[in-house]
Amino acid sequence: MFWERNIETLEKDQLQVLQSERLARTLNQAVQAPFYKKIFEEYQVDPKKIKRSSEIKNLPFTTKQDLRDNVPYGLLTIDQKEVIRLHCSSGTTGNPIVVFHTRHDIDSWSNLMARSLFAAGVRDTDVFQNICGYGLFTGGLGFQYGCETLGCLSIPAGAGNTARQIKLMQDYGTTAIHAIPSYLNRLHEFIVAKGMDARKDLKLKKMMIGAEPYTEEQRVRIQEMFGIKAYNSYGLTEMNGPGVAFECECQSGLHIWEDAYIVEIIDPKTLEPVPDGEIGELVMTTLDRHAVPILRFRTRDLTRIIPGKCDCGRTHKRIDRITGRTDDMFIVKGCNVFPMQVEAVLLQIPEVANNYMIKLETINDNSEMIIEVEVLSNWFRGDIARLDGLKKQIEHGIRNEVLVKPIIRMVEAGSLPVSEGKAVRVQDLRNLN
DSSP: OOSSHHHHTOOHHHHHHHHHHHHHHHHHHHTTSHHHHHHHHHTTOOGGGOOSGGGGGGSOOBOHHHHHHTTTTTTOOSOGGGOOEEEEOOOTTSSOOEEEEOHHHHHHHHHHHHHHHHHTTOOTTOEEEEOSOOSSSHHHHHHHHHHHHHTOEEEOOOSOOHHHHHHHHHHHTOOEEEEOHHHHHHHHHHHHHTTOOHHHHSOOOEEEEOSSOOOHHHHHHHHHHHTSEEEEEEEEGGGTEEEEEEEOTTOSSEEEOTTTEEEEEEOTTTOOBOOTTSOEEEEEEESSOSSOOOOSEEEEEEEOEEOSOOTTOOOSOEEOOOOEETTTOEEETTEEEOHHHHHHHHTTOTTEEEEEEEEEEEETTEEEEEEEEEEOTTTOSSOHHHHHHHHHHHHHHHHHHHSSOOEEEEEETTOSOOOSSSOOOEEEOOOOO
């Protein structure tokens, strides 16, 4: 079943025609922004000469720094009186990035979210609990818009307050939820502590996860804990928020909505395109946004185009789950390491809890990777030899995965800080000067 069959099942050549038409319109809009007007002049680009979506490679990239440098209005293409909303990023790695929206932009975003939720099996008969932050963050309102457009009962629960989340689920028979993966672990621990079984005592049928990096092992564990399918979602503030790409019920990759975005995968070093199936950096161009169109935006997210067609019948390209970012990678002892590599190892060890922290420190003039790991409280009974064996198992697994010998510190369950937003997994405390 489809939300918009005529759009979701377009053949490749039809999609390219639609993209080319919308790209021409987008370029005409973009030149109204002071930033893009300057860029087109600097790179001697005539947007009117770009006739096909395949010619987008002739345009320069847009970076996060470009967006930051042009706050507040350098990317706005219309009169401010036409703007009805602004959202901004969390700004954890720099100044917040601001994106404005017109009524058209909000309506388009809402429809993309409804399409995404429908693809994942959400229907107007569902009770959808959105366990996500509202406000300037796009995650809360994005899913809210999708639910309302689709017509299901939505519960804007917001983030945190776990006891209340469970009560809402019980009182109103929540059948679908959206939350970040790290919080779902916390939620399940709370459910178990109350003597409940999430698979029997709740009416949940499906869940949507995203907003932070996570491993496939983590997704599998979440599905096992709740006894339902967890569907991957992908979005970013610069491209509206959630609703950019979403898994269908086949769970074989995230359909990226090509009527709204042009997607490229490039080598982050050479900036050249990579073949389908090969991991690279995701680059995106908006095709249906009026206030702030963005051209060839370097997301810094690492993924790949999944070759072939999806069994669901949707023809829009599929991307794989985000495997990391070009800018959350850290280097220790000459090796490139992503936090998700460490997480993948830890999730295979049942004796450890869900929380961990990677600390990079300088010890005796050497850069060391220290990993603090929580041990399940019902596993450790004071047997130091047993604890040492677990420590060596973790050390061996991580060394094989990242080619760096870590220093493992075992800590009590619940002793590491828990974030209600995106989980902070790395602290770089090294003296690198």
